[in-house]
Amino acid sequence: MNKLNEKFKTLKENGEKAFVAYIMGGDGGMERLKTDILFLQESGADIIEIGVPFSDPVADGPVIQEAGLRALEKGTSISLILETLNEIKGDVRVPLILMTYINPVLQYGIEKFAQNSERAQIAGCIFPDLPLEEESLVKEALSKTDIAVIRLASLTSPEERLKGLAEDSEGFIYAVTVKGVTGERAELDAAELEAKISELKTYTTTPVLAGFGISTPSLAKKVLPFCDGVIVGSKIVSAFHHNKREEVNELIKGIKGLALTAK
Amino acid sequence: MTMTSYKMPDQNGKYGVFGGKFVPETLMNAITELEQAYNTIASKDGFQEEFQSLLKNYVGRETPLYFAKRLSEKTGGAKIYLKREDLNHTGAHKINNTLGQALLAKRMGKNKVVAETGAGQHGVATATVCALLDMEAVIFMGEEDIQRQKLNVYRMELLGARVVSVTQGSRTLKDAVNEALRYWVTNIDDTHYIMGSVLGPHPFPQIVRDFQSVIGKETKEQFYTVENKLPDYVVACIGGGSNAMGMFYPFIENEDVSLIGVEAAGKGIQTGFHAASLTKGKKGILHGAYMYLLQSEDGQIQEAHSISAGLDYPGVGPEHSYLMEEGRVEYTSVTDEEALSAFHLLTRAEGIIPALESSHAIAHAVKLAAELPSDSSIVICLSGRGDKDVDTIRKAAEGRTDHE
Numbered sequence: 001m002n003k004l005n006e007k008f009k010t011l012k013e014n015g016e017k018a019f020v021a022y023i024m025g026g027d028g029g030m031e032r033l034k035t036d037i038l039f040l041q042e043s044g045a046d047i048i049e050i051g052v053p054f055s056d057p058v059a060d061g062p063v064i065q066e067a068g069l070r071a072l073e074k075g076t077s078i079s080l081i082l083e084t085l086n087e088i089k090g091d092v093r094v095p096l097i098l099m100t101y102i103n104p105v106l107q108y109g110i111e112k113f114a115q116n117s118e119r120a121q122i123a124g125c126i127f128p129d130l131p132l133e134e135e136s137l138v139k140e141a142l143s144k145t146d147i148a149v150i151r152l153a154s155l156t157s158p159e160e161r162l163k164g165l166a167e168d169s170e171g172f173i174y175a176v177t178v179k180g181v182t183g184e185r186a187e188l189d190a191a192e193l194e195a196k197i198s199e200l201k202t203y204t205t206t207p208v209l210a211g212f213g214i215s216t217p218s219l220a221k222k223v224l225p226f227c228d229g230v231i232v233g234s235k236i237v238s239a240f241h242h243n244k245r246e247e248v249n250e251l252i253k254g255i256k257g258l259a260l261t262a263k
Numbered sequence: 264m265t266m267t268s269y270k271m272p273d274q275n276g277k278y279g280v281f282g283g284k285f286v287p288e289t290l291m292n293a294i295t296e297l298e299q300a301y302n303t304i305a306s307k308d309g310f311q312e313e314f315q316s317l318l319k320n321y322v323g324r325e326t327p328l329y330f331a332k333r334l335s336e337k338t339g340g341a342k343i344y345l346k347r348e349d350l351n352h353t354g355a356h357k358i359n360n361t362l363g364q365a366l367l368a369k370r371m372g373k374n375k376v377v378a379e380t381g382a383g384q385h386g387v388a389t390a391t392v393c394a395l396l397d398m399e400a401v402i403f404m405g406e407e408d409i410q411r412q413k414l415n416v417y418r419m420e421l422l423g424a425r426v427v428s429v430t431q432g433s434r435t436l437k438d439a440v441n442e443a444l445r446y447w448v449t450n451i452d453d454t455h456y457i458m459g460s461v462l463g464p465h466p467f468p469q470i471v472r473d474f475q476s477v478i479g480k481e482t483k484e485q486f487y488t489v490e491n492k493l494p495d496y497v498v499a500c501i502g503g504g505s506n507a508m509g510m511f512y513p514f515i516e517n518e519d520v521s522l523i524g525v526e527a528a529g530k531g532i533q534t535g536f537h538a539a540s541l542t543k544g545k546k547g548i549l550h551g552a553y554m555y556l557l558q559s560e561d562g563q564i565q566e567a568h569s570i571s572a573g574l575d576y577p578g579v580g581p582e583h584s585y586l587m588e589e590g591r592v593e594y595t596s597v598t599d600e601e602a603l604s605a606f607h608l609l610t611r612a613e614g615i616i617p618a619l620e621s622s623h624a625i626a627h628a629v630k631l632a633a634e635l636p637s638d639s640s641i642v643i644c645l646s647g648r649g650d651k652d653v654d655t656i657r658k659a660a661e662g663r664t665d666h667e
Binding site for chain 1: 275283284285286287288289290291292293431432437438441444445448449450451452545547548549550551556558560561562563564
């Protein structure tokens, strides 16, 4: 059974919602990637999403863009990230997922990417610039592994698209909470999001997680009643970069505490 | 290969393996709507009437096909003709596309547009049609390009557009496209993206090609009227590739006509400081399309270098990528230095100051013409006028360049 499916099964049994922590692979170097993953695991993150830096990240806001540039300056590549994850797989108990724009994967080689991701025990992949129409590019190679291809749903996705991406969905569906790019926001329109996620949930039993713009327990509290978990990125990337690790710990504890009461 | 019934792109927006729609889900609905709107609105009589009437009375089409007698004599060999896109309103071919897309956006009920610009020509052409059609325009432009094209920035502002300086990445055209795409994602409900070249996700490369193909259509008829045949060679410069695609498209099935695209070799193709994506790049995905790109081993996009800001883009549109692999179009490159010589050559020989972009096409065409017999013919797409470049030319003459 895929590690993500196992994780969601356990969470459901315990009446918990998922906390997914996003970090930028290679921001601060490869050693920090290892320590950050283990720190997040200790702090109670259910799933850890590792970003692969790309020179032109059109779905990302300034915090993740800058983290990506820092990582690239340190010489980060898919190859290095997969090697590093492979080295620490014995210590990692939570499912790891990769989030990468498609071009670095294409240049690395899709078959090789699938094989080495499987070796590093990656549970799922998110390709932010690979909509359903183009998914076949990676599907064949990844279907030979146990790695889930995690799809994104948007507030702008009409009924037909939601149905299409719900069908055969794997791992979880990443519901983008805002029309916009990644980054912290003071507010979000929970009503519009609730309608979208509720509709999506009529088409599939695959868990739906909300991400983009969620940075505080109060924002998480607004969305957790109608989704299966949240993904927090920019806030964590920024806290790690400024060496405010305790803030990350508090954030996870804060949101997990909410999640437990949101059953 | 034979291209007697050329029909690209296919229903998935692909040109062979190239093209496609590699964009975030948030943009997919807008792109699908655009495709539907384009397929239903653009062919309708009402749209075409308005578009054709504005092309004629506002843009000033058709543009002349001019026999450059003195240039031909100086060069020796083939007869050289110039398709005078520099005589369009705003001074370049860009307005053929911005006018078409703005009219389309308006009919889709979108009254705001966003665009990227490199040299500023596409930005000016966008700001111009937005003034004409009473639409709001936001233009993203790299900080570096703002520095080297100040006059165009001011023109855009005079026309009522908001110009946003892009300070991310290399601060040039590529980063302006990134920011324009991010802005579009954020303002998707009421905003249309006017893509400036044959780039981006389907249907943009097709829409831009179709609106620009007026260049090739006119050229074909005009040349036939004078010479009673088709030209032997057609030459155009390539940044993203819109003037070339508009020029080449109507000739694709006429296989006796050799089509040549000229990329910017910058300081030299071996130096690493160039913008020759087809000559030196590798296939990859950027800004929504699979195409040839300048990139590292790891798939990180590299900076392009050219003395001409309009060619300073690290990729070439998917249809050009396809036409190269199929062998229908030949792609070559010329250096900054060669383009500068061609700039001076045309200016003195014909009293026409060409854009530095177009000077790349001229440079290759005169090399080619010298080797050809006198009964052969070359048409150059003179994509824009050079007024915007005089400052760069002056600096180059003084031994400085904008790169330094």
